[in-house]
Amino acid sequence: MASAGFDGAWGRSPDYDLLIKNARVVDGAGNPWFRADVAVKDGRIARIGRELAGAARQVVNAEGLILAPGFIDVHGHTEDIFSYPDAENFIRMGVTTLVTGNCGASVIDVGEFLGRYRETPLTVNLATLIAHGSVRARVMQYAARAPNDAELAEMKRLVAKAMEDGAVGLSTGLIYAPGSFAKTDEIVALAKVVASFGGVYATHMRDEGNRVLEAIEEAIAIGEQAGLPVEISHLKVASPRLWGASDRMLGLIRAARARGLEVTVDQYAYTASSTSLETMLPNWTLEGGRPEAVKRLADPATRQKVKDELIASLKSKGRSDFSYAVVAFYGANLNYNGKHLVEIARLAQGKDDLDAQTEQILTMYEQGGAGM
Structure with missing residues (x-):
């Protein structure tokens, strides 16, 4: 990839900070790729077009290469990101935004966490969910029962505070204790708090094996009852007995979308998973x-x-x-x-x-x- 500096006349400011030429642009909007130049000024895209005129401090010839917006990794566990501020493993794969706090485990003090983010020069953008499992453990430890009124009120307060401080939604990890001890109505109650802030519900479902269809139905029901979008994490069929059930699983999701629920899924790019x-x-x-x-x-x-x-x-x-x-x-x-x-x-x-x-x-x- 060749680049050149700005050789403009004395006193002349360049039109752009960066000019990427001859790229195959994939814009992230679902459109076919197209060939274009992309100009950047003050950290923002200034122009997109063919054979853009104007000088730039740096020119990159992207002939034969793809240029795309940074990818958003919606499923991460990167609370330790401050120990790895370069995030090179993500950046080298084109990931520029991380969403952490998944699977029911997150920091509780979102304000302090995001405050550290604003003070630390990271190479990636960072967002966090507030996790049901962490909130439940704070309030109820590992009690295998429904919360009483006071406990539920305190969990709602912690979730609301996290959303006020910048969390983007609620996560659950319903195969992990203590989240696994919760009934659906408990999660709906907390999801309603998140919905009032415009947040999302991201779930490691209660079962990804023999009862995966029932687990999808539960996730959809939570979204519909609480009135918020649903993201099903790492959708899979872990039980060989249900291999081939993907059409039925996707049918449940398509039906929910047809009813008006914004429900999406993410998936591994490999036939393995990581857990405890x-x-x-x-x-x-x-x-x-x-x-x-x-x-x-x-x-x-x-x-x-x-x-x-x-x-x-x-x-x-x-x-x-x-x-x-x-x-x-x-x-x-x-x-x-x-x-x-x-x-x-x-x-x-x-x-x-x-x-x-x-x-x-x-x-x-x-x-x-x-x-x-």
């Missing part, structure tokens, strides 16, 4: 948080019940073992990183039957959990 080991455990196991869960698992009868439920859940999805689950990071033993759970059971226990695999899952959870 604890999502494999039965929901009831996690009431009270990790300390209480570890206490429960110390009881032999309870431990066996959890293992039995893990195996039943596995088989209900049409799987025969846990080889689909690969450990990305396990702090207690880095040698396990990159290996699937069958391999890890074999290494740790010298056997790899389902009893050994489920025992390994519980042992790893007790030792701090793992990223998958």
Whole structure:
């Protein structure tokens, strides 16, 4: 890519700061690409056209290259962005705006978070959602019950404050405790607060496996009852038993859009996903948080019940073992990183039957959990 500086006459100001010539422009509005020059002045696009006249401080020949607006990554977990202000991994892929706070986990003090953003020279734009799971944990810890009136009022207050401070919507992570303990009406109540600020509802749905259709219906119902747009995060069919159900899933979404609900989805570009080991455990196991869960698992009868439920859940999805689950990071033993759970059971226990695999899952959870 060639560039040249401004060689104008003494005292003459250039017409533009940057002139990108001969680009294949994709404008983001759904139009076919077109060839054009794009001129930038004072940080804004000044002109778009063929063979633009005028001088520029910098000229870039984009012949054979595509020029597009920066991409918006609507699904991120980048609360630690201030440690990586260059955000090079995003910028190099054309991403210029990040939306964080997804899957029910976010900062609570949005004002402080966005204040840091305004004071830190980042290379990307940043927006955040306020997360239901984080708000619920602040108010109710890991209680597996509906909130009382006072608790719901406090959650509404925290959500309203976050929206006032600049959050763009509400997120849920309904496979993660404590969000998984919430009923639909609780989420609708908080979504109505967000709707009053013009926000959106972004959801890691309650199920992406055998009950994915019901989960989509719940997400749509929340949007319709609360009166706000819905973004379904990383839409997928995680259960082999439902592979082929995509038409039915998209049919639910199209029908909701036909009724007037603004519902959209995002999706991975690969056949893998990232989550935490604890999502494999039965929901009831996690009431009270990790300390209480570890206490429960110390009881032999309870431990066996959890293992039995893990195996039943596995088989209900049409799987025969846990080889689909690969450990990305396990702090207690880095040698396990990159290996699937069958391999890890074999290494740790010298056997790899389902009893050994489920025992390994519980042992790893007790030792701090793992990223998958």
